[in-house]
Amino acid sequence: MNSFNNPIFLLKVLKSYFFEINRLRRLNDEKLRKYQDKRLRKMVKFAYTVPLYHDKYKKEGVHPEDIRGISDINKLPMISKHDFKKYYPDGIVSSKVNKNKLIEITTSGTTGKSLSIYVDMFDIIAGLFGYVRSIREHGIDWRKDKITIIADFAPHTVESGYIHKGIQPRFSSKLFFKNLQWLNTNDPPEKVIEQINKFKPVFIGGYVGMLGHLALLKEKGFGKDISPKVIATTGSPLTNSLKEFLIKSFDATIFQSYGSTESGSIAFECKNGNYHVMSDLVYLEYLKEGRPVESGEAGKILLTKLYGIGTPIIRYDAINDIVAPSKKTCSCGLSGELIDRIYGRDDISLYSPDGRVILPASFGEIFSKVLYELKTNKLKDAIIIQHSLKKIELQVVIDEKQRNIGPSVEKIFSVLRQGLKEKLGKNVEIITKEVKKIDREKPRVIQKLDMKKLKITGYA
The missing domain is CATH 3.40.50.12780 (ANL, N-terminal domain)
Known part of the structure; x- marks a missing residue:
């Protein structure tokens, strides 16, 4: 009824x-x-x-x-x-x-x-x-x-x-x-x-x-x-x-x-x-x-x-x-x-070596720059893997139709790496990798840290 x-x-x-x-x-x-x-x-x-x-x-x-x-x-x-x-x-x-x-x-x-x-x-x-x-x-x-x-x-x-x-x-x-x-x-x-x-x-x-x-x-x-x-x-x-x-x-x-x-x-x-x-x-x-x-x-x-x-x-x-x-x-x-x-x-967050939790509101600023600074939407998808407090892997999918239009892929990677280093610390290694596809069923941030060992000092 x-x-x-x-x-x-x-x-x-x-x-x-x-x-x-x-x-x-x-x-x-x-x-x-x-x-x-x-x-x-x-x-x-x-x-x-x-x-x-x-x-x-x-x-x-x-x-x-x-x-x-x-x-x-x-x-x-x-x-x-x-x-x-x-x-x-x-x-x-x-x-x-x-x-x-x-x-x-x-x-x-x-x-x-x-x-x-x-x-x-x-x-x-x-x-x-x-x-x-x-x-x-x-x-x-x-x-x-x-x-x-x-x-x-x-x-x-x-x-x-x-x-x-x-x-x-x-x-x-x-x-x-x-x-x-x-x-x-x-x-x-x-x-x-x-x-x-x-x-x-x-x-x-x-x-x-x-x-x-x-x-x-x-x-x-x-x-x-x-x-x-x-x-x-x-x-x-x-x-x-x-x-x-x-x-x-x-x-x-x-x-x-x-x-x-x-x-x-x-x-x-x-x-x-x-x-x-x-x-x-x-x-x-x-x-x-x-x-x-x-x-x-x-x-x-x-x-x-x-x-x-x-x-x-x-x-x-x-x-x-x-x-x-x-x-x-x-x-x-x-x-x-x-x-x-x-x-x-906080379950899709990154963690800095000094104990700060980098929440979506913070690292979202980094990806926003690709839009309002580089003026491109060729970045179709992205996923972040935190291997350790000193190592981050960023996987991105590039729109093939726009690959050769506007800023280069390397320029986009450079902006993302710089932004992540500013948030996490200059001594954190940022690996950028282009992939063909990202599984949408996976979380946007994959954490490999032992969360029980982390000492949280604040949020950013």
Whole structure:
């Protein structure tokens, strides 16, 4: 049965649209905390009907009645990716929910280790409404303005689950989404920019890498009719230099959107440039060596999702993002927590001889230079192998069609080597190697270090 033929579900969706999108404007921080307390109680009670959580809570001697709100959240055990894999498939859904009515989605597998979880149709709607909230804050009307979303539509990804399995089969695209254009980030940038040029959107949302390639093509004269007012980036931290390159190429407002497969929307930048957590949808903890960090201090996040009847996400520790919270305030009028900085994932990081963790936000700057300094997108793919603290191997795939156009391959290698040495130290050996193909199922960074022997001194 189509969920939207169910009047109860439809009323729930309408209520969500009219009341929940603006919740961070309607509620002050005190009322928002009460709302979080209520949602956490409900989610913990629901999780107790899920075999994974029931077993973990019982082992820890925790009962749903012990959790009265956010202040009690540390009584709950952390949940790992291993836990999900161990109990998959039937043990990660509630005994009160028909699994066949849920939609299975899979994490991107950036680290080479994908994970499958389940969401319900309202999960999908709430996640999309979170995105609608972020673009509305930047003056975009999703019902009237032309919107282009460049998503990862590879099989089993969250975007495929949300759109191809969830939204599109239940809605008429011509009736409801005639102002929306869905494009695949796995397509060649030349194809993507041609499609955008025909559509002429007011808003473009997409992955940082693809948007960087589109900006370069735009600068070279492609996409003459592309003139968006706003662009939202996602997928990885946006460096300041690449942001300026996007602004210059598109003459648009740029903001970052932060989310995960497991939870959907997590945070976004407001017009003031501050990162606002979707505090009514998720609750974040920031820990370093098991203790909460201070404002501005980097820590690994624990994620709790405050809605849905699919796989519960409560104190989940495998997002692996390093994030610094902020206790500052913002004048934009939104309630909830702020984020100072998103560094990126610590499981796709490099390590310097002096103990610093070089996170994606940092070494992403190196690859961005190929776009905005060398003005080329002939670098199709790359993978980094860290053999030791003193030896890094960089494997890259070059676009054969562009091999003899623009800067030489050796010039690209030189920029990458210099950038990595600046981040890791001048005494680190950087080996650059051209390969024909890279296995996309492998992690982007392959670590051969003994992580247990590393002494971490900080993040960069």
